[in-house]
Amino acid sequence: MVSASARTHSGDGHAGKEAYTAEGRALCPVMAAISIIGTEWRLAIAHRLLDGPQRFSELLRSNPRLNAKTLSATLKFLENAGVVQRTVVSTRPFSVVYSLTEMGLGLAPATRELRAWGERWVLPRLKGKAASAAPSGVAPAVPPALPALSGSRRR
Numbered sequence: 802m803v804s805a806s807a808r809t810h811s812g813d814g815h816a817g818k819e820a821y822t823a824e825g826r827a828l829c830p831v832m833a834a835i836s837i838i839g840t841e842w843r844l845a846i847a848h849r850l851l852d853g854p855q856r857f858s859e860l861l862r863s864n865p866r867l868n869a870k871t872l873s874a875t876l877k878f879l880e881n882a883g884v885v886q887r888t889v890v891s892t893r894p895f896s897v898v899y900s901l902t903e904m905g906l907g908l909a910p911a912t913r914e915l916r917a918w919g920e921r922w923v924l925p926r927l928k929g930k931a932a933s934a935a936p937s938g939v940a941p942a943v944p945p946a947l948p949a950l951s952g953s954r955r956r
Contacts, residue, residue: 837882842875847905848912854900
């Protein structure tokens with residue numbers, strides 16, 4: 802539980818006003834953000850929704866490693882956290898569309914920076930490891946453990 806009061810925090814390099822828990826511990830803004838978007842699928846789904854509203858099936862098809870149970874649970878979590886909005890479209894048959902809220906749209910700069918960091922630092926390392934482990938004459942591939950975070954929309 803976070804108290805409504807804010808105190809100036811000093812001593813660990815984090816300047817400015819920060820919220821405190823009921824126990825008096827400072828909440829780090831980075832850790833608070835990670836508690837909402839800090840899993841592989843939460844950020845990947847939010848990133849995918851930056852392309853615009855999408856139906857459940859579109860999101861499910863956007864990554865072959867994503868299953869319906871995980872997608873459903875992740876969307877419910879993001880909706881409860883205020884990142885995603887669920888809209889029932891009154892068509893026959895009805896459909897559900899997911900989109901980002903204002904809070905979710907605020908992730909755009911962070912996902913761009915994270916993508917740039919991954920392209921510069923992470924992918925080259927993974928490609929290098931894959932190349933050294935691959936038999937000669939076989940093209941290295943990015944391990945399938947990485948979620949698809951490209952900005953292009955797959956249909």
